[in-house]
Amino acid sequence: MDERSVADIFDDVYSSTAGSTVVRRLYEAIYGDDFPGLLQPFSLVTWSDLRRIARDLCLGRGASLLDLACGEGGPGLWVAHETGASLTGVDISPVAIEHARERARAMRFGGDATFRAGSFAATGLSSASFDGVMSIDALWLAPDKRAALREVARLLRPGKRFVFTTWDFGPETNEPDQIPDHRPLLPEAGFEVVSYDPTPHWEETFRAIAQAHLDTRDDLAAELGEKAADEMVAHHQRRAALLPHWKRILVVAQKCLDSPPGTLPWQRE
Numbered sequence: 242m243d244e245r246s247v248a249d250i251f252d253d254v255y256s257s258t259a260g261s262t263v264v265r266r267l268y269e270a271i272y273g274d275d276f277p278g279l280l281q282p283f284s285l286v287t288w289s290d291l292r293r294i295a296r297d298l299c300l301g302r303g304a305s306l307l308d309l310a311c312g313e314g315g316p317g318l319w320v321a322h323e324t325g326a327s328l329t330g331v332d333i334s335p336v337a338i339e340h341a342r343e344r345a346r347a348m349r350f351g352g353d354a355t356f357r358a359g360s361f362a363a364t365g366l367s368s369a370s371f372d373g374v375m376s377i378d379a380l381w382l383a384p385d386k387r388a389a390l391r392e393v394a395r396l397l398r399p400g401k402r403f404v405f406t407t408w409d410f411g412p413e414t415n416e417p418d419q420i421p422d423h424r425p426l427l428p429e430a431g432f433e434v435v436s437y438d439p440t441p442h443w444e445e446t447f448r449a450i451a452q453a454h455l456d457t458r459d460d461l462a463a464e465l466g467e468k469a470a471d472e473m474v475a476h477h478q479r480r481a482a483l484l485p486h487w488k489r490i491l492v493v494a495q496k497c498l499d500s501p502p503g504t505l506p507w508q509r510e
């Protein structure tokens with residue numbers, strides 16, 4: 242799918258279903274205290290993930306953090322607050338970016354948080370301008386993972402970290418543009434893999450989410466309309482049927498200090 246269509250789809254989602262109270266309650270029931278509801282994420286992120294991301298980015302106070310595919314900004318704002326970093330958020334959806342700006346204003350984040358529209362492959366940001374990059378549940382949406390990782394490597398200062406969650410899709414899933422293992426791609430882009438872990442309880446959590454969408458279908462329809470409810474239920478059923486052939490991972494990657502000039506793909510032109 243081209244990036245313009247993806248932006249339109251997410252603009253639509255962020256103008257309608259993303260704020261669903263029924264979905265929020267369903268997540269609260271499944272995740273319990275680990276659900277970061279006050280940040281209003283549009284992802285499967287938990288407080289445990291966020292604490293780990295904040296810790297493993299290894300940012301000092303005053304560092305610069307980029308949240309790539311930041312959505313409506315809540316998770317990145319929390320990590321920036323927790324670490325004392327300034328935040329730049331980038332997302333392909335202009336609606337998400339507008340909501341993220343509103344959230345930052347409401348949280349009185351002031352000049353330390355800026356949000357702009359852009360994509361994984363083309364952020365429009367300066368080279369070597371960040372001390373850390375995070376991304377939650379979004380890299381799988383980038384059609385070209387290699388180009389996305391090269392862009393992250395370009396943006397990071399040497400020795401700094403990219404911490405992200407995404408999904409490995411096994412070949413059985415037949416998902417277009419997906420890959421079964423991100424590890425070989427990271428060194429190609431100039432990263433060392435520090436850790437690569439499935440997120441805890443991922444499979445049973447996703448099954449519970451899919452079942453809960455089915456069980457609350459009528460409440461979803463009352464809140465969001467019949468069409469949206471049926472699409473959400475069908476999406477989760479389709480994805481649940483692919484288990485266990487896809488898995489959610491949390492990756493810590495460090496940009497290499499010693500890539501000789503001209504050896505990285507983005508330096509060759």
Ligand SMILES: C[S@@+](CC[C@H](N)C(=O)[O-])C[C@H]1O[C@@H](n2cnc3c(N)ncnc32)[C@H](O)[C@@H]1O
Pocket residue numbers: 244247248251281282283284285286309310311312313314316331332333334337359360361362376377378379382383384
């Ligand atoms: C599942 S949401 C996660 C949002 C946010 N990280 C969170 O945790 O709330 C995926 C996000 O990726 C964004 N996205 C999709 N394709 C993108 C691309 N090629 N470049 C940048 N952002 C993209 C969408 O607009 C959406 O906000």
